[in-house]
Amino acid sequence: MVTLKDVAKRAGVSVSTASYSINGSSLISSETKQKVLDAAKEIGYRPNGLAKNLKEQKTNIIGLFLSGFTGPFFSDMVEGIQDEVIKNGFELVVCASVDKHRVLIERYVDGAIILNYHMEDELLLSIANEKLPLIVMDRELQGPYIKNVLLPNETGSARAVNYLVEKGHKRIGFIAGSQQSYDGEARLKGFMKELKQHKIAFREKDFLRADFTESSGYLEVSHYLEQMGYDLPSAIVCANDEMAMGAIRAVKERMLEVPKDIAIVGFDDIYVSQYFTPSLTTIRVPRKQWGTIAAQTLFKLLDKQYEFEPEPITIELMPRNSG
Secondary structure, eight states, X not given: OOOHHHHHHHHTSOHHHHHHHHTTOTTSOHHHHHHHHHHHHHHTOOOOXXXXXXXXXXXXXXXXXXXXXXXXXXXXHHHHHHHHHHHTTXXXXXXXXXXXXXXXXXXXXXXXXXXXXXXXHHHHHXXXXXXXXXXXXXXXXXXXXXXXXXXXXXXXXXXXXXXXXXXXXXXXXXXXXXXXXXXXXXXXXXXXXXXXXXXOOOOGGGEEEOOSSHHHHHHHHHHHHHHHTTXXXXXXXXXXXXXXXXXXXXXXXXXXXXXXXXXXXXXXXXXXXXXXXXXOEEEEOOHHHHHHHHHHHHHHHHTTOOSOOOOOOOOEEEOOSOO
């Protein structure tokens, strides 16, 4: 194995000078640094990152903790995080597990972004500190070393309801996802509040709960239509696009038309929603911007900036053919 001593010998300098050069010390001239770096490259030397990090108590790694990778929602968000991490000279490690992550507890990362409802609030509050700041994207937590970067879910649902009310709808159903989902439940809350604002009564029988997948939306709506016959709402708001697409499939199979018989509005504006038939009216979530802001917020905490609020996320309604 090539060692630092070998690099020093190749460059004709002392071991300490080689070490200072590789670590970018201002005590060493640019000329000497370059000579050492060239020597390291020539003989294939790689610094012992673990030893260096143990000494500095720093890993230059950011952890991203997700509850899973399923569905088309996450890729843009992860890209936004990754871009910022690279820009700041760090590396990104992505974990998807229900475990109480050893990576966090033993501080193998310098900071973490959490979008994993399996991880308990108590765990996150107990490990967040100056040397391990956290960003949470799926809950509201208060702490000096924790920032919430959340989607304006209630606002999005309110816009969907307003859009449908303006089109004359007076009976509107809702398809929710898992109760464990912060975003999903916030979307339901915004929906209910906006109905109340418009003095529109909500019927419990028009409330369905699936699991955010297209197949679950299809199955729940198929069963609902079978039970309800022709006693149906004129519109349905869905907590995400995948369930909305499943709902549209179920409605069309019953020989009903979307939006003529039932208008359907989704949430997220995933890539395929505009190419679905009919194209999906939905709330656009800027997923990459969400990831970017989460990472930017984390790097501010790492820079010991605490007295600020994260940049707000912007959303918009995308009127298409399903609503």
